[in-house]
């Protein structure tokens with residue numbers, strides 16, 4: 001059985017650091033010796049750009065190419081379309097073409113399972129596959145959630161983003177009920193936090209109080225920090241750009257939490273099997 005873990009990073013709310021979290025979790029796991037593939041499933045192609053590929057429109061092959069092959073029953077190589085940047089980070093890129101995929105999927109056979117057919121073929125090559133989702137619920141996000149073992153939900157500690165979190169939890173419940181019963185919430189990650197403000201402190205308390213018993217809310221809080229925005233412009237992870245910055249240290253702690261949780265689940269599974 002494959003030990004690869006497939007994690008979607010999702011929230012219907014825009015600008016809550018989904019892409020930043022995908023990139024920096026991916027970069028940190030690679031630094032720890034894990035084999036990681038990041039999939040850009042957003043036509044905005046921000047993950048592709050942040051990984052250092054500034055002109056996604058110039059790319060020959062993207063996730064759209066591969067999904068079209070899956071739909072058409074055309075075979076593909078496991079490494080096809082995957083780019084590896086200077087940090088050793090592997091990304092299946094996207095560009096604006098992916099927008100048309102929502103329409104292509106409508107007439108595809110088993111339209112929710114196109115991405116999962118791709119992932120099923122390549123997952124034996126990786127320890128982690130991270131899927132960066134777009135900020136909406138359409139067939140692409142449904143494909144991501146149908147392929148994933150779990151979801152990380154980044155949330156900004158403000159009132160409206162909190163509503164976005166409720167929405168995404170509802171979507172996850174529906175996907176579990178109808179398409180992918182094994183889907184779990186990996187955890188809620190508080191991002192872009194300015195913990196000096198009363199609003200942020202109150203919102204974090206509310207999240208922990210209202211959700212903390214039923215779903216994991218990571219101890220780590222990702223603070224606001226200019227270095228992560230600068231690292232994006234440089235096309236690097238924050239570890240490669242400024243590894244001693246407070247955001248880099250927070251993403252390091254967060255990655256440790258993700259690894260610890262995964263080790264715990266694996267141990268539990270091994271014990272159950274005995």
Ligand SMILES: Nc1ncnc2c1ncn2[C@@H]1O[C@H](COP(=O)(O)OP(=O)(O)OP(=O)(O)O)[C@@H](O)[C@H]1O
Nearest residue numbers: 014015016017018019020135192223224225228229
């Ligand atoms: N910890 C942080 N401190 C400061 N700026 C941040 C931080 N995390 C992310 N940002 C900035 O916030 C903006 C939104 O981040 P990001 O693109 O990761 O969000 P997103 O949820 O993927 O957005 P979208 O919904 O559009 O896909 C970016 O400009 C990014 O550089």
Ligand SMILES: [Mg+2]
Nearest residue numbers: 018019042046
């Ligand atoms: Mg994004």
